Amino acid sequence: MFVDVYIDESSQTQCRYLMLGGVVIRTDAAPEAAAKLIESRSPELAHGEMKWGKVSRSKMAAYTRLVDCFFDDPSFVSAQFHSLVVDTSKVNHRAYNDGSSEVGFNKEIYQLASKFARLYGSAYFYVYLDQRNTNQTPEDLRLILNRGRRKAGDRRDWPYRRCQFRNSKTTPLLWVSDIFAGAIAFHLNGHRTKQDASPARSELSDYILYRSGVRNPKIDTAKAGKFTIWHRQLR
Template sequence: MVVAPPKPPHLQHIYIDESSQTQNRFLVLGGINVPSETVQHLEDEIRRSRLPALPYGEMKWQKVSTSKLDTYKRVSDVVLSPSQGPLRAIEFHSLVVDTRKLKDKTFNKGSREVGFNKEIYQLCQKFGRIHRSALFHVYLDNRDTNSSTNELRNILNFGIRSGQADRDWPYRRVHFRNSSDCLSLQIVDLFLGAIAFKLNGHYAAIGASESKRSLSDFILQKAGVRSVEKDTAVRGRFTIWHRQLK
């Protein structure tokens, strides 16, 4: 199918990552959507907020420490609390899956990867439902998989048309990116860490990292999230959606 190239004002970049798939009860997937004309501005602001303590290196929830805490808070605040300007258009949306309720043998041909891709699909469709006139470039954190990103793109486009018949191929690109060189994916990792840290009981555990507790509190309070165990509003700048698996 030949489709017209998107005009920048209508194009959204979606960056998607996930928390641990194997070690914890709750799997959390999330993504930020950034208007294409704002991508460079976001990266510039993140780089500025990292200085002087953390000019280089990948930012990750696993690396949160006392020495990096203030920097990680400043970086998170770039997205969470812009007072004005184009960064206010950025949104973060996430979904939570209770892995104890997964039935891969029944519904996913026995494949955890198939089930995981279905959750990626659900999250991408949420972006599409909220932004009904937008076009999307979707960037997934790089991982070992046999799945085709072109196949996922086709499935996303066919899926959105079932509810919005007038949508013409809104998911224009689905690619993998390495989080080590993608600042937006690093932001998503921090937000997911803040949610999963509480959901999976690590926050309340004896000996829990005080730095991670502090960053989790900071992110969730800034985002207006009172409880990670409950759904937020569907729309907003920072949302959580607990998937009800059948």
């Protein structure tokens, strides 16, 4: 079985909690699912990228349909969303990451990507990351991931077959990763309870947690499922 993994982040800077989110879906189902997302944004958002940072009252219906697509549309029956939370106040880049926040960030991507291999024991992965500026290439990450699986005793021959950057503007499944991660971070970083909180983002984040069945995003969910949250304990 081949599956696609679409990973994006939220609140990477100036917030206590860093969020990484990844949508996993069977490779053969991904094109239809992406088409459904494009269809769901009309008429309020006929063109352009859907992002957590662009949520507004006038486009709420489109964002709500995107959420409903993930949970209800048959093209998403194989899709799951898994997230990783890092408390950046406990990160020591000097001691563990060669003094580099970039190295630390890449380690968290490695942790989330590795979770998919543990959950899908017979799958092979095409990993797509939101395009960003970094001195480490996706191919470097692919090699490290495969070596990590070999060290863990994984018998699959190079389970991570592809690791590439993708432009989120033209990759609809990255929209889901970004929006779901943003919704969780909105609660964890305290934005939801601020007096000047965006009404549209408040409503959308509440709706996403309602549809996912998550009552308290500060607590880990089950490791597997349609929608999961993992607060990584740093050593």
